[in-house]
Amino acid sequence: MRKVLVVLLAVLGLAGLALAQTTVRVGVLLPISTVAGKAALNGVQLGVDEVNAGGKVKIELVVVDDGNTPATAVPALTKLMTVDRVDIVIGGLASGVTFALSGPVKQYNPLFLCIGAASSVVEQAFSDYGRFFHYHPWDYHNVAAALEFFKYLYDNGARRVAILYEDGPFGSAGIQTYRQQLQNQGYTVQAEPFKSGSGSFTAILTRFKSFRPDILYWIGYDVDALPIAAQTRQVGLEPKLIYGAPPAWPLGFEKNSLSNDVAGMTAWLPSVANTESRRFVTQYRRKFGEVTDEYMAPMGYVIAQSLGKAVEAANSADKDRIAAELAKVQMNTPFGPLSFKPSDTGRTRFQGFNQSIWLQFQYLEGSRRPVFPASRAARPLRFPGTY
Amino acid sequence: MDLLLQTLINGILAAGIYALVASGLALAVGVVGIVNFAHGEFSMIGAFVSYLLFVGAGIDPILSLGLAAIVLFLVGAITYYGLIRPVLAAPELNQMLLTFGLSVALQNIALLMFGADTRVVSTSYQGATITLGGVSFGVPPFAAFVLSVGLLGALYWFLGKTRLGFAVRAVAQNRLAPGLLGIETQQIYLLAFGLSAALAGIAGVMLSVMLYASPTVGFAYTLKAFAIIVMAGLGNLRGVVPAAIVLALAEAFVSTYVPGGGGWVEAVFFLVIFVALTWRSWRLP
Numbered sequence: 001m002r003k004v005l006v007v008l009l010a011v012l013g014l015a016g017l018a019l020a021q022t023t024v025r026v027g028v029l030l031p032i033s034t035v036a037g038k039a040a041l042n043g044v045q046l047g048v049d050e051v052n053a054g055g056k057v058k059i060e061l062v063v064v065d066d067g068n069t070p071a072t073a074v075p076a077l078t079k080l081m082t083v084d085r086v087d088i089v090i091g092g093l094a095s096g097v098t099f100a101l102s103g104p105v106k107q108y109n110p111l112f113l114c115i116g117a118a119s120s121v122v123e124q125a126f127s128d129y130g131r132f133f134h135y136h137p138w139d140y141h142n143v144a145a146a147l148e149f150f151k152y153l154y155d156n157g158a159r160r161v162a163i164l165y166e167d168g169p170f171g172s173a174g175i176q177t178y179r180q181q182l183q184n185q186g187y188t189v190q191a192e193p194f195k196s197g198s199g200s201f202t203a204i205l206t207r208f209k210s211f212r213p214d215i216l217y218w219i220g221y222d223v224d225a226l227p228i229a230a231q232t233r234q235v236g237l238e239p240k241l242i243y244g245a246p247p248a249w250p251l252g253f254e255k256n257s258l259s260n261d262v263a264g265m266t267a268w269l270p271s272v273a274n275t276e277s278r279r280f281v282t283q284y285r286r287k288f289g290e291v292t293d294e295y296m297a298p299m300g301y302v303i304a305q306s307l308g309k310a311v312e313a314a315n316s317a318d319k320d321r322i323a324a325e326l327a328k329v330q331m332n333t334p335f336g337p338l339s340f341k342p343s344d345t346g347r348t349r350f351q352g353f354n355q356s357i358w359l360q361f362q363y364l365e366g367s368r369r370p371v372f373p374a375s376r377a378a379r380p381l382r383f384p385g386t387y
Numbered sequence: 388m389d390l391l392l393q394t395l396i397n398g399i400l401a402a403g404i405y406a407l408v409a410s411g412l413a414l415a416v417g418v419v420g421i422v423n424f425a426h427g428e429f430s431m432i433g434a435f436v437s438y439l440l441f442v443g444a445g446i447d448p449i450l451s452l453g454l455a456a457i458v459l460f461l462v463g464a465i466t467y468y469g470l471i472r473p474v475l476a477a478p479e480l481n482q483m484l485l486t487f488g489l490s491v492a493l494q495n496i497a498l499l500m501f502g503a504d505t506r507v508v509s510t511s512y513q514g515a516t517i518t519l520g521g522v523s524f525g526v527p528p529f530a531a532f533v534l535s536v537g538l539l540g541a542l543y544w545f546l547g548k549t550r551l552g553f554a555v556r557a558v559a560q561n562r563l564a565p566g567l568l569g570i571e572t573q574q575i576y577l578l579a580f581g582l583s584a585a586l587a588g589i590a591g592v593m594l595s596v597m598l599y600a601s602p603t604v605g606f607a608y609t610l611k612a613f614a615i616i617v618m619a620g621l622g623n624l625r626g627v628v629p630a631a632i633v634l635a636l637a638e639a640f641v642s643t644y645v646p647g648g649g650g651w652v653e654a655v656f657f658l659v660i661f662v663a664l665t666w667r668s669w670r671l672p
Contacts, residue, residue, distance in 0.1 A: 031503070033498055033499075033502045033503050034502060034503050034504060035502065035504045038502070068503065164649075167649075167650035192647065192649050193647055193649050193650035194649035194650065194652075195649065195650060195652055195653045197603070197607055198607060198652060198653065199594075199597060199598040199607075200401065200638065200642065200652060201649075202397040202401075202524075202525075202639075203394065203397055203638075203639050203642030203643040203648070203649070204642060204643075204648075204649045206390065206393050206394070206397065206643060207390075207643055210390075221505075222504070222505040222599075223505045223598070223599055223601065223604075225505075225507075226507045226513070226598065226599055227597065227598055227599075229514070230513050230514050230525060230527070230597070231525065233514040233516055233525075234514070234516050234523060234524060234525030234528075235393070235523060236516065236518065236523045248504070250504070250505040250506060250507045250599055251504050251505065251506045251507070252442070252506055252507045252508070252509060253507055255509045256507055256508075256509035256513070257509065257511070257514070258513055258514045
């Protein structure tokens, strides 16, 4: 009789726990064949594991590859909404893909937790959509952070900037504004377009030689990083700083001696010294057996964690109740504090991070080290660098 | 004056890698009669062979040139036996669709295996520079140029001085007659297609040093190779080097002397194809 009672109590206890647990199905739509997409997915999974381990919320993930192209992403979202019937979607890494998703998202009305997509074109596209939570800073935040760094370089003697920008939407959008802002800081600027992936920079770099730039600033893709670093030396350009702004850097670039002293911008590195960042690095290493320096990994982690908090507070799987709680979330993250406010332009209602999360790094002795702002620097900036 | 000299050198050195890719394509078109849209993907495989040997075994890409050539010769031979030979008698459109499909398939296989990311090798000489007077140029493009000239010289010698080379040229000129003289046409096709792929593979190794390895690295060079073989005359191997130099110089001059010319470089080869085809059609009766 006593045994029966114990079993009965255990069953009732488990049933009670199950009743108290809120389960939500979440679609994850990421370019999982890219390093950034894979890192983002790892971050989401790590965050979800921690949320689920808490016992009050159970998040079930349905992962689909957006192929990094609209042609794959739109059908993949449609499948998530109509076949898998999720109410919440985590995704939107590339701006072009996210822009293409704006129509279908408005059609199916999920709670859309956007991990990347910095272009303000995306901000405009989602301006009338109330279930859009954008975690990543917008492009004007990125520009503000970069300009702060350029002001520092100006104060340290830099006067001429040669800009190499790829002639597609990524590189050429806003180049005139950027050029103007640098000129407003006192710089003399010469800007030249190039075809990303062509590997042919010697002609343009040769032309830059007569301009004698202090800073060679290139806006392009990972495929351009090594040719630019190599050909800058080959034509004898000798800038004081090579500063790159690709969405991702090539695999193995840090091991190449040509990367030494090349600078760039990122939102996070494993060496960032705050409690949440250290905790994230430890957990990530434990789960995946390695450390990533892709900031999309902690970004995915933050999204999953914040979603878990919102679901717990809502005590419901209803997307509008979850959205209402998510809007109130305040938490510490590897990037610093997170809370949602209207975007600076007022176009979207729920903007997570701003320019304060960006930091400047430099490739030094085989890894990326934070060098600016001083409050987050692990090493002093090598300026002038040696190229 | 220095700028002009530098531009000329930039163009001529760029022609080396162009010629290497285009000569393989010219061989496939001229001897086998196949317009191989997957030629750039053979270069991509070469780039990955170099990258994997570097990462896995620490082998310098220059040392992996020979192995890459052998691997790509085998890939070319298998492709010939498995895909090309069955469609040799088919309409040209079918052949082109087949090689286009092969190109897409190889790119996607690489995507599945390696992802879309760009990978770079790390050698001590990637940034090495030679300076002569007021001009300077990189060691890797210079080495690629020397390698191209050497390999193409060897290829011309093979075609012009050896019995097997004569057989290849005979098959290129007439598909039926050499068979009547006892030349094994199928073996010549196999040899030519394998050599074509091997040349692409060697170019791929050089691309891994100068640029990167990624599933799409060969694509841009395939387009340029098409412009070169169109300019040289389809299948005309001897015209490949001059045509490569013309294209590379045109790109260098547009890049250097046209304002914003860096963005126009990719339009140059389309212009070259357009002009070459139009000129040929006017010249023909």
